[in-house]
Amino acid sequence: MVSTELNVWMNGEMVGVWSRTRTGGHRLTYEETWLRSPRRRSLSLSLPIGPSREITGASISSYFENLLPENDNIRRRLSARFRIRGTEAFELLTAIGRDCVGAVQLLPPGTAPEGFDRVDGVPVSDAEVERLLRSVTTEPLPGANEDLEEFRISIAGAQEKTALLCQHGKWFRPRGATPTTHILKLPLGVVGGGLQLDMSESVENEWLCAQILRELGIAVAKTEIAVFGTQKVLVVERFDRQWMDDRWIARLPQEDFCQALAVPPDRKYESDGGPGIEDALKLLSGSASPNADREQFLLAQLVFWLLAATDGHAKNFSVFLNAGDSYRLTPLYDVLSAWPVIGHGANSLSPQKARLAMGLRTKNMHYRLREIRARHYRELADKCGVPTVWDKMQALIENVPPSLAAVEKRLASDFPRTLWERISNGMLSQADAFKNEILGGGPV
Known part of the structure; x- marks a missing residue:
């Protein structure tokens, strides 16, 4: 028997009902009027509209968990602020689900947006x-x-x-x-x-x-x-x-890769069993612009290596969800460089330990910045199925110095100089290593 329900809305239209049973299970039931709407689409790629309007299983809880902050302290503060018992997704979203990422609004029965x-x-x-x-x-x-x-x-x-x-x-x-x-x-x-x-x-x-x-x-x-x-x-x-x-x-409407692939937020890192580059490329192969989206994703992976952006996990990539269940890659977000904290001193991240969130798979898996080479990106480009990627990668590397010079001109006079130098010097060093490997005639 259903004990609690939340109605799922998008831009004034009711999409369906998220139900939680007394045994702790989850159910999503799509609304019949939504199925007839010209704006009809699945709530998530992992929750597709099928012959039955009803979906059950762990993919539902994974989707809604990914709408919430992951930090336990933040969740506890939200619980206290809104006088909620516990930090479970259903209770939290009952209180704060009026304005979520994407188009979703979660409202109690009898309440319309x-x-x-x-x-x-x-x-x-x-x-x-x-x-x-x-x-x-x-x-x-x-x-x-x-x-x-x-x-x-x-x-x-x-x-x-x-x-x-x-x-x-x-x-x-x-x-x-x-x-x-x-x-x-x-x-x-x-x-x-x-x-x-x-x-x-x-x-x-x-x-x-x-x-x-x-x-x-x-x-x-x-x-x-x-x-x-x-x-x-x-x-x-x-x-x-x-x-x-x-x-x-x-x-x-949009969702992150964890939601699209029915992965709970505690598995957002590939090393924890979450999605990696191959999973992302497979997902993007079904997008409305598969070549452009896969190319953009792979170029982002290269820039993450240049930036030492070590937090490029599956929750930091998203897709827009269009009517009729087509989708496309969103712009990037939440990108931070680790160069300012990479070093050998106290309270620093060892250069030998700095690693990307998604590894490059050749004969072996490569996560660490120090282990990744230009040839690994060449192999990735060759097997991704997008013929322009390797040329675009080389062009991007060549564009690093002029791009940094252009950005430097826009820095405010009080911008932290050391921060700029650590990030720009780290990128230039990575770009030089990439170019030297190619020019050296190695197996690239």
Whole structure:
């Protein structure tokens, strides 16, 4: 017997019902009206609409778990803030599922997303944004929940963040079914457990990586650095939102690779049994633009090696879901370079241990930056089925120095110089090694 239900909505249309049984099982039942809609599509590639409207199994819980923050401390704070018992996905999304990644809204039975087709928000000053950012990382105080009823958002990932609506350069806390348009990410601080890696400049790091990626021709989310009082954040423009004639904001359906492949978030890394390059290429072979998407994905893998971007796991790649179940690769997001913390001193990541999230498979599996060679990318390009990839990889390597020079000209006078030098020098060293191997006449 079903004990709890949440209705799944997309842009004012009811998609189906997510049910949890008394025994802890999960069920997704697609709504008949959704099956007749011109905007019909499966909620996920891993939850396809079939002859039966009903789906059961672990793929449902994997999909919804991936809508939530992965960090246990963040989940506990959300639980306390919204007075929830436990940190299970169903309970959390009952409280904060009104504005999820992609187009999904999760609402209790009897509640409709009123006002999805208009913009409604409460203006917030810079001081109020600063207070909101401070509250993200603090435990809630008794009686401090007065404003939470209209601000229930869920953003996946391991980093502290929140989201707001921006219209005509002004910030708003959205109300009702109005979505957020920008994610505000706080500095990571010290990470890595026992390693104590200093990522306090993660805001500048991620902004810089986005500039470099764009200069190298890789589609990436738009970002800018902003300061609200004492709080510095990276403001990320959501590419899963689209203004419609400046009257309302459509939510664009999307999902990450873990959701698309029915992989729970605790297996996002290939080394933990999660998706790797071959899985991603197989997924993208079914996209609306298979060659372009696979090429972009493989070029991103090369740039991750150049950047020492060690966190390119399956949750950091996504696809847009189109009507009729076609799909295509989204821009990149959440790219950080490890060059600033790679070194031999205390509280540093050893160069011998720095590794990519997805390995390159030749005769053996290669994850470590020091082990990966140009020939491994050549082998990958040869077997991926996209004939232009190797030429594009070589062109990208040649474009590293001028791209870095172009980005450097855009740096603010107060941009952390050491951060820039560590990342740019690391990239130039990797690019030189790649070119020298090719010019040396080795087995490339």
